[in-house]
Amino acid sequence: MGLPGPAGARWSRPLLVPLLGLFTGARLNELCQLRPDDVVIEKGIPCLRITDEAPWQTLKTASSRRLIPLHPRLLSLGFLAFVEGKRGQERLFAELQPDAFGYLSDAFSKHFARFLKSVEVKRPKVSFHSFRHCFEDACRAAGVERGLMDALQGHSEGGMAARYGQGFPVERLAEAVRSIDYPEVTLWRGGERF
DSSP states (O other), rough: OEEOOOOOOOOOOOHHHHHHHHHHHOOOHHHOOGGGGGGGETEEEHHHHHOOOTTTTOSSSSOOOEEEEHHHHHHHHHHHHHHHHTTTTTOOHHHHHHHHOSSSSSSHHHHHHHHHHTTOOOTTTTTTTTHHHHHHHHHHTOOOHHHHHHHHHTOBBBTBBOOGGGGOOOOHHHHHHHHOOOOTTEEEEETOOO
């Protein structure tokens, strides 16, 4: 699959949302409701800020509010340039419309289910949420400790009230994200493998 150069001009929602899911472990609705302002630099580290600050943003639990450092593969594919091109817009994926309950993920979820069917993925229970499981498996394979995994995925930690990063410094979160790899996933850009 060909991807754009660093300018990020040809990023598209159908491609970008699954890549974000794979490399961040974020929930589909968390990704679909992102604002350009939710892509931040924290201590020099590019991150997604999962929040419910905007009226249309919702969180599953309080521990869902967090920072997720961006994986180097997303950065090398021009994600930050894509975001810069969206600055001034209310939402990163402005073309997504809310369903009757206000969720921005419903239309994309249906689109992704149709895509899976079109490529003949026939395993039951394979859905967009499977990217969270892939992320968790990759964390385990890389030796990422359970607490860091939970912080990155927005899982509650022993029922304690959560805050951004659940107490882990962004540098440690970034180190954990950098350690994960998907050797079976090949991305191409301009004839070059990433």
